[in-house]
Amino acid sequence: MNVRAQISTVFHLDKCIGCHTCSVACKNVWTDRPGAEYMWWNNVETKPGTGYPLLWEDQEKHRGGWVVRDGNLRPRLQGRKRALGNIFYNPKLPGLDDYYEPWTYTYDDLFNTPAGDDQPTARPISAITGKPLEIKYGPNWDDDLGGSSEYAARDPNLGALTEEERRQLFSLERMVLFYLPRICNHCLSPSCVATCPAGAIYKRGEDGIVLVSQEKCRAWRMCVSGCPYKKVYYNWMTGKSEKCILCYPRLEAGQAPACFHSCVGRIRYMGVLLFDADRITEAASSPDDQLVQAQRDIILDPFDEAVARKAQQDGVSASMMEAARASPVYSFVKTYGLGLPLHPEFRVLPTLFYVPPLLPVVSSSSKEGFQDVSQEGLFTSLDNARIPIRFFASLFSAGNESVVTDVYRKLTAVRLYERAQKVKDVKPEDVSLALEAASLTSSQAEGIYRLSTLPTMKERFVIPSMSREGVAKRKASLGSERVWKPKRRR
């Protein structure tokens, strides 16, 4: 056992309203600079949809993550050795069409147009070339099912569905959407690290944050392809790749990352998880249908004395241990089993987990063409769900439907349990049955309810205090030294 502390996160998708406040918070603080315009370290996607960059989930196209070959885990793109052979040409690198050409407008024309015979307007121009631009794609192009027949219909996860299910998803009365906010997953087994020929990407020892050293990066851009989530971006101005840094400057000050702080849906949770680093490769190599369980298995119990002793030996700080015990992420992922990794088949062991959204129910048309909403039950039942379970299994369990079904049994049981408290129109025996089917005790149901609805910021974000005393000697020179300044590589 090798105990490692990792700052980990949960996004409760049922609470996500797709407002993109998180995206703008991040953009303002980190990527509002030339060369970084198209970087959305945090973005939000509508599902079904093709996301950003275009069809990032399709690894046939992008070659990200790991595969098990001959019983060994290998980067799908290429290993560090092969990368050297291919170093000047990466055929899988996403192009401008997969992202978009950043734009702005001729705003000045509104002030400066001389008197004429018609109204001036500010037309779009490229933020790079300044030339007029036809806007054809953007960082959130298919938001709210925009262009659904062109975009949503190509969602890679729809492959898991039957032809009939796919057709129904796009008829109005069967319509569905939910949002998928995405940041870097700060993986336990990051394939961006593995594919970097320069060794510029590393995981911070104390908290597991994955960073691209702006000193060491040599612009090979293999990480861009290597990351299956397409969360590493190349800065065309500085010639360095950049990615989500989990707002470490904020974390070090005890503040949640900007996207977490700003999340008005209150969907985000942050806390420490303890992992057994010795078992990472083993877990990442598991058969598809066991990946979720395998990752859960290497999460260690922070209340276990043995784990705590070993953690101390392995250099996990006391404040990390304390945070691990109060971690809402541990509750969601391990205690309640509600948090699932996004595309576990990428085998990178992401440390961001998603609680799937509750399911809207279908309606049906009568012979005369009138819509009727299903009459069964108080709330949505699994069988009547508008989104087939297979879709979620494709997203969150590498196709293992029982993993997703287990989660839904729990979510449904909690609602019934609370409904019984609030309205008392559910029979106690029905509540008991639902809890039993979900393998939940009533106190666990209560716990899930409280963690999902009531938590304050302090309860959602349990941030360990960071030891910064090691760099305190720099204090005298704070602000008067420029440690490093990025320069464009030409």
Add this chain to the structure above:
Amino acid sequence: MTWIKDVFDPKARRWEELYRDRWQHDKVVRSTHGVNCTGGCSWGIYVKDGIVTWELQQTDYPTIDPEIPPYEPRGCARGISSSWYIYSPLRVKYPYVRGALLDLWAKAKEKESDPVTAWASIMRDEAGRRRYQEARGKGGFRRVSWDDALDIVAASTIYTVKEHGPDRVIGFSPIPAMSMLSYASGARFLQLLGGVTLSFYDWYSDLPPASPEVWGEQTDVCESADWYKSAFIATVGSNVNMTRTPDAHFLTESRHAGSKVVVFSPDFSDVSKHADWWVPVNAGQDAAFWMAVNHVILKEFHFERKPAAFLDYLKRYTDSPFLVVLEKSKEGYTAGRLLRANQVSGYKSEENGDWKLLVYDAKAKSLAMPQGSVGFRWQERKGLWNLEMKDASDGREIDPLLTFLEDNDGILQVDVADFAADRGLKRGVPFKSVKLSGGSKALVTTVYDLLMAQFGVSRGLEGDYPKGFDDDSQPFTPAWQEKLTGIGRKTVISFAREWAETAERTGGKCMVIIGGGANQWYHTDLTYRAVIASLMLCGCVGKSGGGLAHYVGQEKVAPLASWSALAFAQDWVKPSRLQNAPSFHYVHTDQWRYEGPYSAYYSVPKESPAEHTIDVQVRAVRAGWLPFYPQFNRNPMEVFRDAENSGAKTDEEKAKWVARQLKEGKLRFAVEDPDAPENWPRLWFIWRANALLASAKGHEYFLKHYLGTHTGTVADEVAKGSTKEVTWREESPRGKIDLVVDVNFRMDTSALYSDVVLPAATWYEKSDLNTTDLHSYIHPLSPAVQPCWESRTDWDIFKAIAKRVSEMAKAHLPAPVKEIVAVPLQHDTADELAQPSVKDWAKGECEPIPGKTMPRFAVVERDYTKLYDEFVSFGPLARRDGLGAHGVHWDVSDLYDELARRRPFTFPDGRKLPSIEDAVDAANTILYLSPETNGEVAYRAFKSEEAKVGVALADLSDEGRKTSYTYDQLVEQPRRILNSPVWSGIVSGKRTYSPFTLNVERLVPWRTLTGRQQSYLDHEYFLRFGEKLPTYKPKPDAASLSELGKSDGRKGIVLNYLTPHGKWHIHSTFSDNLRMLTLSRGLEPLWLSVKDAGSIGVKDNDWVEAFNDNGVTVTRAVVSARIPDGACFLYHAPERTISVPKSPARGYQRAGGHNSPTRLRLKPTLMVGGYAQFTYSFNYWGPTGVNRDTFVVVRKLEGEIRW
């Protein structure tokens, strides 16, 4: 993978300083966004090296109750992109004037050194005037100095006041709550001047007229935390996720806490994601669904099961037991007016007997007169205006009978109108015969019995009753509504059952969250009344977690009383000139000229005569129902002089003289001849608004008739011959307005079309106050940096204008002048009893009596040389008269003196008055004098209300009595507002604000005719138009609206044109912000269904043109399965300044904005006045600027795109 190593090495990590450096900042300042948004979110503005870098939310709202989710964080993608504006290329950095005008000004100034005389010479130069008017919106701006800009503005102001009258100066700014001092700056200037402040809530079609109709309340809604307490939430035309972004979490959390959520929306809207049921009711047809819901509730619960809680609630809190007189109609009986106390011998001599209503007491088996109706509110003897179940004459306990079903004198066949099928029905209703004081008899029934008949619940009675839920031949069954709504009967039935059962189990915790998608239709009030009926029938109104939560544009200025006094300068001069904008623009932009009688699109009973809306509008002004400015066809100063010269001495005599002049036709109301040059509005101030586009229903008519520049309308003027009350001028005027002054921080459409643009401070550069009804806190805006470039705060800009006007007045208006101010009959005053019946003095039906049968005419005096001094000091009328709102008043004289001691301003005559020179002083004045922010004032207000109502209330001020907030405290932390009798909810303890709990728990009456929630509206107009009871009327269709005459539908596809509130903007603000444009599609696209787009060969992202006779808009298409067939969505509100190409349909003129295809249509019933809750108040009552009944032709853009 052992080669993936954790890195601890500090050397390898020294580069990490890079991002730490970027994060570094110097300070965080508390502010918010004063845009027209209900968010009311407190933000931290980050400043580094003197530059605003970004913003993140403040999260220190005081906790209400740990058992409900906290209010943190609040905010949205729009708010957080706000910092982009400050240093953006869209920022208005300097004053600008259009070159064409500036040249004329320079020339005039060469000849005339006096600026007012110079301005006058430009106004007399008709060709010159036309020249700069035609240049409006077409570039040619020139940067000028503040001095020059102020000269033009002040000269025009003085000229207009002298030449035409102060009521030709108008101003528009919306929704004060989010930056109340900024609003107050312009409004205060205008009211000191005698100018006109235009309303916004009704203009935006955000006012739900059903709220005044049913509750006598503009709008009062729960804070969003109260959603959490609900057990059943139905959202109706309200896209909570998109438009109540900071609050949406309470909806999801309420769901997790066991509540059920049903979403009614024709498209799969964002909030549908949270639906247990998503019910895609056809757009604009919600009323039909809810009528059928009520049918089920009345039948299964009220008639069959009779839950005691429901029946008891109806008796106590609604008009259900009140008696209605059944009158003989052609072939039966029709429900007429409520039975009045003075009609029966027992109560004949009652004071205000016309305004006291009767019930039948089940205990005494006789008529009874419950306390609480409006007559008790305004009578001499106070203390009987309450909801105790007592007969007011002797105080005996009463038990009003809800129905005569068991105890009656027979059954009568009563008329029920079926507007959907355009036919009349007869339905049996039980009645009782009562003896009237004259000896005759009246046949009466209860409102409850009429509801049963109206909704079609037969209860075994004869008549055209449906046979069951499956009978689709009769309204209003579940089967009947299917064809209208597209929703199956099974859904209606199970919805209604679950709704009522949940209400029964939880004591009324069923809530409807309703918004623009339901409210912005012509028949909004009918939709709302159907919805509200389902809440009343199940006892949900006035319950925490229950009731109607109307959220669209409804922001609440919590410290209303002190704010209104300050904003409308009522500390110096009363009354104010407050104008309902829908009437104003309908008349002055000449949109009335483009339509015929309303009967073309408005279903009214056949016997009702077909009229033109403008005629009703004119009568409404004449009768004192609605305000209208300019008032007369002459300068009101001149009218005063003539009155004085005629020998009229007192103010009352002068008012009578005016009335006589009007009767004799020697003086005319301006509304009777709006196109005469002497009746035009002349000078328009716009601030914190986008008045020329975002809110301008009939935008192209604004351009044509107000501005006199290019226009996209090709419609014909067709009103000739169908109007009676208004003068028809053959040629409609173009360019009525002399000068448009826009105060703005961004170059939006209104700025682009204005003559003078003044640079305003942004929300991060000024001090102000912010409240909303979505939460119960008050918090400030405060400056993170000083106003950048040459910008100034709104407060300072209007101060500067006031100063320049005062200076110029010394030569032009040196002495105090008096004038006549006409104001309509006012809600929350005894005017509510003015007109028991509708009579027109102009037709000789009654005498013209000011303040009774016509407007009130007040004499006011203004000293224009003191305008500035008055602006910056809080005037003595506040001290003399006290303050108040919503009919509650309190004394503030000692508090006023305290303010004058703390921060005195020395008036020219030596008096020391409270200073409001600085916006912070104004903020502190507001905070100190209102009950919501000063506990001592709350105590006084409750004491005074106690005396009127006659029940104990003052204990509600106990908790906060010692609290008094200052601006500085709010900068430290947002604070929760205190209990106040101005509002109907209670917030003490751990309570979440929920409206009408004060009424239900403390027996304070609603401010309606019966003092109860009113489902029966017996005003003559509501009887005549067939809207006395909740009903369904067909929505106007494309043919009846006749706006496609010149727009060939065969060229594309005809679609209902909807402009719901969108995701990337708050109205038009943020729509031009690069962040939002990047996250959307670079412009505001037109959303089309897959089928509709396919039928015209349009693919996703193709350019399309949407047009009708009113105008055209060009944008790109988004083709989505989320959109229903038959409708297109253009989310409110893009700017025509951003990415709008030229339009082939209009000969390659620049295409318009989202309001180009719209045109105003006002609903006549909403114009009535002088009758209990139907009595005018600003933003409270009047027709609304509906916009969803619009159809356009959509086609793929032909040829090359041209810029």
